Amino acid sequence: MRRLRHILVGIDASPRARDALLTASRLAQRDGARVTVVHVVQTFLAESQWPAFFSLNWADAHHRALAHAREQLNQAVAAIDTDAIDLQLDVLAGDPATLLADLAEQRRCDLIVVASSSKGELRRLVLGSTSEQILRHAPVPVWIAGLDGFLRPRKVVVGVDLTPEAARVLDAASRAARAEHAGLHVLHVCREPLHDNIVAFVSADQAAQYRHIFLGRQQQRLDALCDEVLGSRRPDPLSTEVHAGLPNEGIQDRVYALDADLLVLGRSSRTQPHGLIGQTTHKMIHATPGNALIIP
Numbered sequence: 243m244r245r246l247r248h249i250l251v252g253i254d255a256s257p258r259a260r261d262a263l264l265t266a267s268r269l270a271q272r273d274g275a276r277v278t279v280v281h282v283v284q285t286f287l288a289e290s291q292w293p294a295f296f297s298l299n300w301a302d303a304h305h306r307a308l309a310h311a312r313e314q315l316n317q318a319v320a321a322i323d324t325d326a327i328d329l330q331l332d333v334l335a336g337d338p339a340t341l342l343a344d345l346a347e348q349r350r351c352d353l354i355v356v357a358s359s360s361k362g363e364l365r366r367l368v369l370g371s372t373s374e375q376i377l378r379h380a381p382v383p384v385w386i387a388g389l390d391g392f393l394r395p396r397k398v399v400v401g402v403d404l405t406p407e408a409a410r411v412l413d414a415a416s417r418a419a420r421a422e423h424a425g426l427h428v429l430h431v432c433r434e435p436l437h438d439n440i441v442a443f444v445s446a447d448q449a450a451q452y453r454h455i456f457l458g459r460q461q462q463r464l465d466a467l468c469d470e471v472l473g474s475r476r477p478d479p480l481s482t483e484v485h486a487g488l489p490n491e492g493i494q495d496r497v498y499a500l501d502a503d504l505l506v507l508g509r510s511s512r513t514q515p516h517g518l519i520g521q522t523t524h525k526m527i528h529a530t531p532g533n534a535l536i537i538p
Contacts, residue, residue, distance in 0.1 A: 244417060246275040250351040252342045253281055255311075258387075259318050262357035265387040265533070267327055268394070269353070272421065276328035278349060281315040282338040283307050308333055339376045347381045355385045358534075377509060377536055383414065386534040395419075395504035395532060398477070399427045401493045402508070404463050411508035412471045414537045418506065419477035426477040427500055430464045431485045431492035432457075453486070460484045503532030 251266045253259035263279065270277045311333045319331060334341055346354055354376070376384055400415035402408040412428065419426040435456040444452075461484045468482055485492045497505055 244352070245421075246270070246273040246352045248349060248351045249275050249277045249353050249355060250342065250346050250349065251277060251279045251355045252338060253279060253315070253318060253357070254338075255281075255314050256357070258357040260321060260357075261387045262355050263318060263322050263324075265357075265385065266355045267322060267324060269355070269385075270327045275352070276330070277324075278330045278332060278345070278351070279315065279319060280332045280334060280342065280345065281311045282341050283311045283333065283335045284338070304335070308335060339379070342376060343379045343381065351382055353383050353385055354380055355387060357387045380536075380538060383538065384536045386536070388532050388534065393503070393532070395422050395424045395502075397427065397500055397502040398422070398424050398504045398506060399429055399493070399497050399500060399502040400506040401429050401431065401489070402464075402467070403432075404430065404460070404467065407508055408467060409471045411506065411537045412467065414535070415506035416472055416475070416477055418504065418535060420475070422504070424477065424504070425479045425481070427496070427502065428464065428468055428480070428482045429485060429493065429496055430460060430483070431487060431489045431496075432460055433488070434486050457484050457486060504535060505533070506535045506537065508537050 246269055249266045249270055251262050253262055266277050266279075269275065312331075315331055315333060319329070342354055342356075345351070356376070395418075398415055398419040400412060402412050415428075416426060418424075435453055461482070464482050464484055468476075468480070472480070483496070485496060487495075493505070493507075496502075
């Protein structure tokens, strides 16, 4: 992830909006970026869609909703120190995911920042279909601020596979780690090399030997990827690991074991959220109490 110039923050009325604002403020001060904070009001049904017996002044309801959102936005921003950053506030009506993705492209933003809830589940802004739309279609990386996510990360974990797309994700994770002066742990989780119905027909020693050789070759490929992508510009410290198991479970286990506070994942490769949007994506994002960074 390159030096940030423009950060887009999407907030709602939840208490966790403060974490997204603090995260964006810290990143903006670090890189000298400007920040646009957007409170999106969900679009009302068209007036013609309301039941005939339900009396509603459409224009008045729309105006009041936007005014209330503006008040909430001002209160959220007033609660943090924003004197040191170039800040713009917007209240818009529409679909949150669509508007955030469109705004990020129109205003040439480098990053979208949103917040997760205190339970680690993504709030309304990035929950369910909205989460899928943002993570699938955002033209820029999405930074999800978790519990105390506004604190500077000390340990970054990046989950990569060995497809060509992994180089882009690894490069972004390395840049993020170096910018934060944090250590980087590069993790490749692959499925067990021997299926259960094959293990039954080989000895335990043969199975162990084959597994050792397979994981050793995967480790060599991972180290070669790091050499190719990172070269001499490596975060310090840097470590690599190959882990056998299911990708989402392996990533979660290692994030907890390493006490990582920033999890970086790619969006497009087969072991990353693009093909696993839904429970698996949320599980991997929830694996860290800090932040998650999704790379398009």
